[in-house]
């Protein structure tokens with residue numbers, strides 16, 4: 084089943100909205116955390132999932148395959164100019180920033196590193212905030228640098244819903260702590276509750 | 286209206302001003318990354334994007350800064366070594382038959398990649414009869430490229446890439462270095478003409494056997510991409526080669542049918558004889 088229409092945002096700002104997309108950022112310890120999140124999504128999951136994970140350049144090529152093993156949704160590396168489909172998981176390719184255009188097709192860039200990394204979570208989140216506005220869920224998981232904090236702020240500012248993994252339960256707590264410090268996190272949760280919040284927006 | 290939408294309007298006006306004032310047309314660049322860069326320009330001046338418009342219109346010295354910020358002059362030696370290996374093994378041998386060879390690198394940025402190519406041509410015995418043209422819209426990047434001076438802190442990575450790309454000697458054979466910088470030897474530098482050329486608005490400037498244009502088209506929208514692919518088609522000799530970036534979309538290539546795969550996994554194409 085493919086969700087064919089994207090509901091337009093209503094007026095009530097706090098109403099539970101269906102998310103059209105979920106963007107996820109992580110680094111150290113990310114593979115394990117990603118498995119825990121993605122493996123909990125049912126095969127009817129109807130949002131687009133877009134991931135930036137800083138993992139050693141050699142293994143990041145393998146990330147889609149690793150995630151696909153246990154995830155019920157299709158997983159692939161995001162390709163330039165490819166439309167972002169619902170119910171599909173996309174992973175940023177190594178060494179490129181991944182962005183989503185206002186018309187919701189993917190774009191890549193080799194712009195300078197941001198926070199010393201490429202792909203950068205901030206870059207993806209900023210562009211996704213523009214493309215999806217209130218229909219976006221931004222998620223920061225375990226990680227060992229500050230990337231993603233600015234991006235999460237942008238998601239929040241655009242009316243999106245923001246989730247951060249509880250730092251004490253995260254493999255590396257720098258990234259979740261930095262995200263929380265911006266004041267932009269709607270909820271800080273352990274992974275099972277975080278997943279439940281995402282599924283709630285289905 | 287939210288701030289981001291207002292910024293979008295401002296960016297549109299800013300790009301119009303830039304175009305009307307100087308004929309630099311960024312209106313068909315991919316939106317999301319261009320927006321990042323325009324916002325960066327505004328942040329550097331501590332102004333809104335709309336407030337940049339008077340600078341663009343009235344301060345001529347500001348243009349260089351705008352171009353420097355909007356273009357993305359980032360390059361590497363032998364980025365994606367398998368691609369250079371493929372060029373060396375499957376393209377350069379086919380260029381042997383030409384008495385004179387022209388190569389064009391479009392969007393050369395600071396030149397790392399075009400020097401990688403020059404070294405390869407030398408090792409394959411072709412450099413003597415080759416003229417390389419390296420073009421860009423970013424003049425300050427072009428000057429850096431022409432100087433051929435690069436920081437040594439990247440050397441280890443470059444050496445590794447050089448070997449992985451099938452380098453036949455030592456990377457160190459091609460430069461002199463001090464503690465901070467290394468400089469590509471003059472015999473390589475003098476084989477390259479660095480020139481200002483805008484893929485958006487300029488035309489064919491010579492007939493070439495090989496075009497290298499990696500990670501430039503990713504910044505363009507579909508319409509502009511197609512224009513540039515046509516320009517490449519018209520610049521290539523019969524059967525000439527085009528090498529694009531590893532992660533670039535094939536859609537325009539497939540739709541236009543101007544090029545056929547030569548080695549698709551490395552994004553190397555050749556000009557199609559007959560266009561259907």
Ligand SMILES: C[S@@+](CC[C@H](N)C(=O)[O-])C[C@H]1O[C@@H](n2cnc3c(N)ncnc32)[C@H](O)[C@@H]1O
Pocket residue numbers: 193194356357358359360361364391392393394395398420421422423426482483484485498499500501504
């Ligand atoms: C990311 S760099 C790629 C450098 C090199 N090809 C490489 O991959 O190492 C992109 C370059 O394209 C140039 N560029 C952007 N728009 C251009 C245009 N309209 N005409 C020519 N060059 C352009 C930029 O100035 C920048 O130097």
